Amino acid sequence: MTKLDISKSIIFLGLAEHIQLDGHPYPIGPVSIFNLSRQKNHFVFPVSGRAYNWVFLFHEELFEQPEKAGFFIEIKTEDGQPFGNIKIEPYCQPTSNQNKPEIKQQIKEVASIPHDLLIPKGFGWIIVNCHQIDGLIKNPANFIISASFQGQEEVIGSVNFLYQKVLPYTSEQMKAIEADPLSAKSVRIEIGCKNCPAKLRAYSQFNRSKTLEDDGFVWQYDLCEEFNCDCGQTTQPLIYLRESMHGLLGKGTKTISSKLDYLRRYAHSEIVKTVNSFNLLLDAERDEKPFQLFLEKNPVMLARFHAKKLFIKPNILGKFETDFAILDSMNQLLLIELERPMALFKKDGHPRAGLIHAYSQVRDWLHEYSKHPGAVLEGINIKPDEVMAVKGVVIAGRASKENAKHLQRHLAQPFYNDIEFLTLEDLSLSLLQISHDLA
Structure with a gap:
């Protein structure tokens, strides 16, 4: 059996904001990948790993020999802390299609529903999109992507999350946002702990709201330095929300957490x-x-x-x-x-x-x-x-x-x-x- 060369078989392309497949998966059908890069700028943290599609190229040789089945892609911080992992379980199943051999692969992601793809042999590379990375990126950070197989582990790429501070809006910028019928009037976020009931709720809008504050929300400019839960298991720096949360009111807003709530400016x-x-x-x-x-x-x-x-x-x-x-x-x-x-x-x-x-x-x-x-x-x-x-x-x-x-x-x-x-x-x-x- 030929030893698997991970570095030549798996390529991490980067993070994409959207991927659209037209019918069959690539390389049989066309694929549109939007904003693919290995560096992502954010003006607020935390950022959900689910906010992006993690895009890889796999060489077809990974699916040619059943004995090669089963390997992991791991995502870690630079200091080695685990962030997420993806289990890949390919297997070979010859079928017939106009007398051309095919390879059927099954790809499993952590916490996702397995799906089947039919890839004709001889295309070389296939695109695999993983979008169930559940971790929260609390700070600007660089993540190392590695693949491991039977004790062999190799780094296949990295991705960098950077902080881009948003300056306070001028009156002209506020008027421009008011001119956008799809803009947000208010943005609210909830940060909590999975192990205790402690929660922080914050909001951003042009003018502070007594109604929201009476309901327990904190205006972004009144946020403290850090959220610490009651049980000590969860901490989250708040400086990024305090400085730049108002940036979510403008154009190009992106969901950063399942706890984020937009209130449209106009119905x-x-x-x-x-x-x-x-x-x-x-x-x-x-x-x-x-x-x-x-x-x-x-x-x-x-x-x-x-x-x-x-x-x-x-x-x-x-x-x-x-x-x-x-x-x-x-x-x-x-x-x-x-x-x-x-x-x-x-x-x-x-x-x-x-x-x-x-x-x-x-x-x-x-x-x-x-x-x-x-x-x-x-x-x-x-x-x-x-x-x-x-x-x-x-x-x-x-x-x-x-x-x-x-x-x-x-x-x-x-x-x-x-x-x-x-x-x-x-x-x-x-x-x-x-x-x-x-x-």
Whole structure:
């Protein structure tokens, strides 16, 4: 029997946030792996091992000889403390498929339901995804991954969990989060001990809540240094939650524990109510100011721009004032001119004076930026390395009140490539579409 060379038979690829198999497992069917890496940044701890898919490559030789069956993958801290393990039990079972030999393997994970995969011989490597690692990562740490077989143990990789501190949110960042219909209004977490009833419950939101605190929750900024249970079996540093728990309110939130609870900022009924109020305003008002005030109060109407920072009436070098400015998720700075629901086109399809004036204002802003980019960004309070491009946006009029052909031609042949045009009704329609998942 040939000795098994573990280092050449098992490869630890890393941790993935999501894996999607289309029908049959890889290599027969396609596989999509999202955010695979051996280093994961977190702004809060503890982190659950179940939050990730632990992805390995196994060579088919592992399943060719029954006498090689049964080996372990072990996950330990750098100082040798066990974190989790996975038991692999392959076996060989020839079958027939168009006269091609196949190997059937059974893969068992700790605390998981075994599943069968059919892998034709000759493909070389197969992907194995393990997602039942129950341990909690209490601190930033490096974990060593090793495989063992019949007393032989070899390191096959490592994974590093790093701490990324989140600075306190600025008012512009808070407005941007309020503009996201899928954002969290409140995040709550419970930390406890399996051996005694001791528990700590903490919460984060923009403003502290007397109701939650009366119910036993601690605001993140009031957390102490460490949680210690009554029986002495469980400790958890709390500095990471105290410093950065508010980061879970923003975009890209990820479940870190089964004890984590998100309260959405908006229910679908609230979004519908806001949109209906805006549409009533379109029918009732002819001036710009009521629409400016409505969007300031309800920044979620600007959801289509995917804001990271949202500025209200920012000044441009003391010469101009935009209605809004948004730094979006693509690091584009959008300078927005909001107009009233005015008529946009003449009978011949040419733009009316009000629409031409709106474009002219945005052109003035962009021209000023082209001359003094650093000074403009400094005045808005944005760092130059945050911005990849600067564009303009004009929001004006109502599609339902315009000749469809005139509007379509205007959209197809814009005045300027660096200025986007939207109608006020587009804000309502896009918000309803984005918030569809809330229903």
